[in-house]
Amino acid sequence: MYRRIMLVALFLLVFGAFAGQAQDEITIFATVGAYYPDEPTENNPNPPAMMNEIVAEYEAANPGVNIELVDTPANISGDQWRSTVFNGQNEPHIIVNNYIRVWQEQGNDWYVPLNDYIEAPNPHIPEGTPGAERWADSIPEVVWDTTFHTGSGNQYVVTVNAVAVGFYYNIDMLEAAGIDTEFDISYSLWEDWETMIAEMGAVAEAGYEPLAMSMSTASPYTYNWFDGTSLTSMYIDHIESWWEPGASWHALNQREFACAIQNGLISANDDAFADWIQLLADFEPMWVDGYATMTWDEAYRLFITGEVPFLLGNAASQTLNVTRDADFNWGISYFPPVTETTSAHAANNESAYLVGGFTAGFTVTDRARREGIEEQVVDFLMFVTAQPQWGRVVTDSPRSIPTQFGLDVPDALKPTVAFLELPIRALKDPDPRLSRRYGEDHRRLMQEFFTEQIDLETLIAEEDRLMTREARVVIAENEWSCDFQME
Amino acid sequence: MIRRLSTSPSARVSKRTSQSPLPIRIWQAKWLYLALLIPVAILLIFEWLPAFSALYNSLYIWNGGKVHFYVGLEHYERMLSDRTFRVAITNLIGFVFFRVVMQTVLPFFAAEMIVNLRSARWSYWWKIIFVFPMVVPQILNYLIWRFIYNPQVGLLNEGLKLIGLEQYAYAWLADPHTVMWALAFVRFPWLPTLQFLIILGGLQTIPQEVHESAAIDGAGFWRRLFYIDIPMTRRQITLAMILTMLFMTQRFDLFLVMTDGGPGYSSMVPALQLYQSAFHFLEFGYASAIGVVLFVAMLALTIINLRVSAGANRE
Numbered sequence: 001m002y003r004r005i006m007l008v009a010l011f012l013l014v015f016g017a018f019a020g021q022a023q024d025e026i027t028i029f030a031t032v033g034a035y036y037p038d039e040p041t042e043n044n045p046n047p048p049a050m051m052n053e054i055v056a057e058y059e060a061a062n063p064g065v066n067i068e069l070v071d072t073p074a075n076i077s078g079d080q081w082r083s084t085v086f087n088g089q090n091e092p093h094i095i096v097n098n099y100i101r102v103w104q105e106q107g108n109d110w111y112v113p114l115n116d117y118i119e120a121p122n123p124h125i126p127e128g129t130p131g132a133e134r135w136a137d138s139i140p141e142v143v144w145d146t147t148f149h150t151g152s153g154n155q156y157v158v159t160v161n162a163v164a165v166g167f168y169y170n171i172d173m174l175e176a177a178g179i180d181t182e183f184d185i186s187y188s189l190w191e192d193w194e195t196m197i198a199e200m201g202a203v204a205e206a207g208y209e210p211l212a213m214s215m216s217t218a219s220p221y222t223y224n225w226f227d228g229t230s231l232t233s234m235y236i237d238h239i240e241s242w243w244e245p246g247a248s249w250h251a252l253n254q255r256e257f258a259c260a261i262q263n264g265l266i267s268a269n270d271d272a273f274a275d276w277i278q279l280l281a282d283f284e285p286m287w288v289d290g291y292a293t294m295t296w297d298e299a300y301r302l303f304i305t306g307e308v309p310f311l312l313g314n315a316a317s318q319t320l321n322v323t324r325d326a327d328f329n330w331g332i333s334y335f336p337p338v339t340e341t342t343s344a345h346a347a348n349n350e351s352a353y354l355v356g357g358f359t360a361g362f363t364v365t366d367r368a369r370r371e372g373i374e375e376q377v378v379d380f381l382m383f384v385t386a387q388p389q390w391g392r393v394v395t396d397s398p399r400s401i402p403t404q405f406g407l408d409v410p411d412a413l414k415p416t417v418a419f420l421e422l423p424i425r426a427l428k429d430p431d432p433r434l435s436r437r438y439g440e441d442h443r444r445l446m447q448e449f450f451t452e453q454i455d456l457e458t459l460i461a462e463e464d465r466l467m468t469r470e471a472r473v474v475i476a477e478n479e480w481s482c483d484f485q486m487e
Numbered sequence: 488m489i490r491r492l493s494t495s496p497s498a499r500v501s502k503r504t505s506q507s508p509l510p511i512r513i514w515q516a517k518w519l520y521l522a523l524l525i526p527v528a529i530l531l532i533f534e535w536l537p538a539f540s541a542l543y544n545s546l547y548i549w550n551g552g553k554v555h556f557y558v559g560l561e562h563y564e565r566m567l568s569d570r571t572f573r574v575a576i577t578n579l580i581g582f583v584f585f586r587v588v589m590q591t592v593l594p595f596f597a598a599e600m601i602v603n604l605r606s607a608r609w610s611y612w613w614k615i616i617f618v619f620p621m622v623v624p625q626i627l628n629y630l631i632w633r634f635i636y637n638p639q640v641g642l643l644n645e646g647l648k649l650i651g652l653e654q655y656a657y658a659w660l661a662d663p664h665t666v667m668w669a670l671a672f673v674r675f676p677w678l679p680t681l682q683f684l685i686i687l688g689g690l691q692t693i694p695q696e697v698h699e700s701a702a703i704d705g706a707g708f709w710r711r712l713f714y715i716d717i718p719m720t721r722r723q724i725t726l727a728m729i730l731t732m733l734f735m736t737q738r739f740d741l742f743l744v745m746t747d748g749g750p751g752y753s754s755m756v757p758a759l760q761l762y763q764s765a766f767h768f769l770e771f772g773y774a775s776a777i778g779v780v781l782f783v784a785m786l787a788l789t790i791i792n793l794r795v796s797a798g799a800n801r802e
Contacts, residue, residue, distance in 0.1 A: 077766060077767075079766045079767060079769075080766045083551045083552075083765075083766060083769075086552065087551060087552070104769065105550075105552065105769070107550065107552070107553065107554050108550065108551075108552030108553045108554065109552075109553060110552065209639075216746075216747060216749065217747045217748070217749060288639070289638040289639065289658040289661070290637070290638040290639070290658035290660065290661040291661065292658075292661040292749050292750035293658075293660045293661045293666075293745070293746045293747070293749055293750060294661070298637070302639055307639055307640075436767060436768055437768050440763070440767060440768070444748075444749065444751050444752055445751070447749055447750040447751040448663075448750070448751030448752070448753075450750075451661075451662065451663050451750045451751060451753075453663050453750075453751050453753065454751075
């Protein structure tokens with residue numbers, strides 16, 4: 001009897017301890033993307049680890065709240081990882097995600113709408129700093145516009161990073177080939193697209209493959225950047241009529257682009273579309289051999305080892321790498337504008353367009369709601385993204401350009417900040433332009449055309465079929481009306 | 488002697504057990520059955536359930552989350568008009584045929600060579616050499632081959648340049664005319680360990696007396712090969728072929744790592760399309776339908792192969 005009483009008492013004691021802990025303690029799991037603190041290595045004994053400090057400060061100010069930073073596995077795709085953790089209901093409370101993926105997965109109710117939170121004050125932003133009275137004010141309107149999901153009318157993503165792309169060039173190689181490397185034209189090494197093609201052609205004649213880039217679907221690909229910016233140039237005269245009424249210059253959202261297709265405002269059978277394909281076809285011979293299956297890393301290696309004089313890359317993270325790895329003189333440049341010299345449809349282009357922008361941000365997942373800790377999770381997110389904290393994170397690890405007002409850009413990224421002042425391209429990468437399926441199939445069709453598996457006529461017919469089908473699917477899925485473009 | 492054996496204790500137990508009613512026999516062996524339950528449960532949960540759930544999900548539009556509604560045979564209809572699927576099937580047939588032939592013929596000759604070695608020590612070391620690649624991770628192999636095919640700094644093109652054949656240096660993986668051949672040549676000289684061991688095991692079971700009789704009758708290597716070794720290892724050869732066919736059909740990692748099905752769709756295969764449909768486009772229903780079709784095709788081919796082989800054995 002005595003033993004039984006002792007056992008019951010022990011059980012109650014243990015159970016009580018766990019129950020008490022469960023009541024008092026909250027654990028928030030969060031991914032922080034590229035800012036996850038690296039482990040020290042022999043080559044890098046003091047890697048950036050500011051996130052650890054930020055977490056410690058929050059935990060100290062909020063007893064009973066534990067923050068666990070989660071590193072996403074590198075050996076599987078982000079899509080696969082999210083499918084697994086969400087379906088297993090084991091997702092972190094905060095996930096860094098690309099806004100197009102969030103749109104794609106929005107129907108699953110995986111993400112918490114942040115509309116009300118961003119309208120409220122952020123208590124972690126000092127008084128007088130943008131965002132203290134209304135969290136949304138800490139980030140430019142253009143960022144919120146980009147990530148806003150029209151279909152649901154919700155904002156799911158808080159984007160505190162911006163990225164821009166850039167042409168890195170090897171000054172020593174270009175000078176040896178007799179190419180002028182003076183960067184005296186706004187944002188571009190070249191006056192216009194034709195000049196770029198001509199000078200890259202001169203590089204090719206000197207015996208080099210000019211441009212290292214990737215069109216492989218297996219890794220981050222740089223082809224999409226040409227695709228969106230040059231297509232914008234071709235439809236410059238028409239784009240305003242595709243916007244929702246009263247809108248100012250912005251990147252078209254899915255609804256606007258899908259409706260433009262449905263309403264016949266853009267078609268693969270247009271002359272402008274054919275001109276655009278020709279523009280890319282004339283550029284393709286400048287790309288390095290094997291670009292169709294080349295990875296980003298392989299393209300980077302060709303540039304760094306002096307095999308190729310140009311590299312198209314991410315102007316933020318890649319700048320750090322090039323600074324570290326290059327043993328030659330190099331510069332960073334930008335896409336040239338496409339003008340009437342290239343196509344009559346591009347007659348009104350005054351500049352190049354910004355490629356990149358505000359792609360990835362923080363989302364709060366349904367787990368926060370399920371566990372009843374949504375307020376606490378959002379509070380942590382407000383703390384991390386507030387200028388005093390985020391400023392330290394990006395200074396410690398300058399991997400992308402901070403978007404918040406009132407933050408200094410780290411020195412390493414200053415050369416690329418000018419790119420962010422360009423007008424944003426109206427037509428995004430193929431995936432967010434219409435759908436993930438469109439992006440993938442379009443890229444493969446273009447590869448088939450470039451490798452002469454299909455001719456121009458077939459390409460246009462296939463593109464037309466693909467655009468029409470995907471526009472119909474996207475419009476039906478979201479139950480959109482397209483009348484606004486006909487008013 | 489026979490009488491003694493039949494009255495041994497174990498034989499008596501066996502006799503008694505076989506005469507008991509089934510429930511009693513199950514009860515007597517309850518621990519064995521319980522122990523078996525664990526692997527059976529694991530098999531059911533992780534192998535059979537996903538397979539049958541694929542059949543069920545192929546009738547639905549499912550995005551891997553909450554969007555899940557019945558569409559009947561729509562995915563199968565879509566497959567009929569899906570250009571990507573047609574290209575993928577065509578690529579797969581060529582690839583599997585090539586690899587089945589190569590991965591059966593070459594391991595067979597390797598096993599023949601070892602069986603015919605007179606030195607036991609050399610035979611042992613050759614076996615080690617052929618089995619050793621099994622410990623190298625598959626993904627590492629692919630990355631090495633990816634480097635071999637690199638158009639700028641790859642071993643293949645550098646080798647060609649070295650011997651004055653630079654006009655044949657290609658972007659092997661980025662050219663639609665060479666990509667499937669390049670992928671088929673990955674892991675040359677195709678000596679898969681499992682198939683090699685299966686065939687070797689078959690050859691080693693042929694009694695030495697048969698070979699000696701053939702030699703006395705004047706049969707040379709080729710006659711012995713075609714009239715003794717191949718007929719007597721037909722079962723092992725069939726098994727090796729079926730396994731290769733199954734492995735190659737399910738293979739998508741090779742295509743994912745090396746080309747992701749490109750350029751265009753020129754190296755797309757159904758298993759990769761299945762993976763992309765599920766995890767890139769969140770079309771789990773369509774991916775399940777592709778999986779079901781692949782499963783049925785593999786099952787049919789395996790049955791045909793077994794029947795043909797059984798018929799040949801009877802002859």
